[in-house]
Amino acid sequence: MWIERLLVGGFGRLPARMALDLSPGLNLILAPNEAGKTTLAELVTCLFYGFGQRKGGVHPFEPWQGGEVGGEIVYILRD
Numbered sequence: 001m002w003i004e005r006l007l008v009g010g011f012g013r014l015p016a017r018m019a020l021d022l023s024p025g026l027n028l029i030l031a032p033n034e035a036g037k038t039t040l041a042e043l044v045t046c047l048f049y050g051f052g053q054r055k056g057g058v059h060p061f062e063p064w065q066g067g068e069v070g071g072e073i074v075y076i077l078r079d
Contacts, residue, residue: 001075001076001077002022002025002076003044003075004021004074004075004076005020005022005072005073006019006020006022006040006043006071006073007019007073008040008043010069011043011069011071012036012039012042013039013064014036014039014040014043015065016063016065024076042061043071044073046061046071047071047072047073051069
């Protein structure tokens with residue numbers, strides 16, 4: 001399996017409507033500290049396994065610019 005495209009709907013500090021097109025094989029995400037690399041990894045985890053329960057009415061990765069938590073992932077499965 002490989003991730004072909006990742007779309008951010010709203011997740012933490014990541015800008016809404018951000019899109020990443022990834023190539024088969026190894027892809028490197030290079031950015032300075034506090035740029036959102038770990039948040040991006042958390043988004044991928046949430047897209048595959050669910051966003052979990054809100055705590056106190058707020059999701060831990062509530063979008064900083066407002067809106068709903070979410071995103072979309074396009075992946076390809078191979079035999």
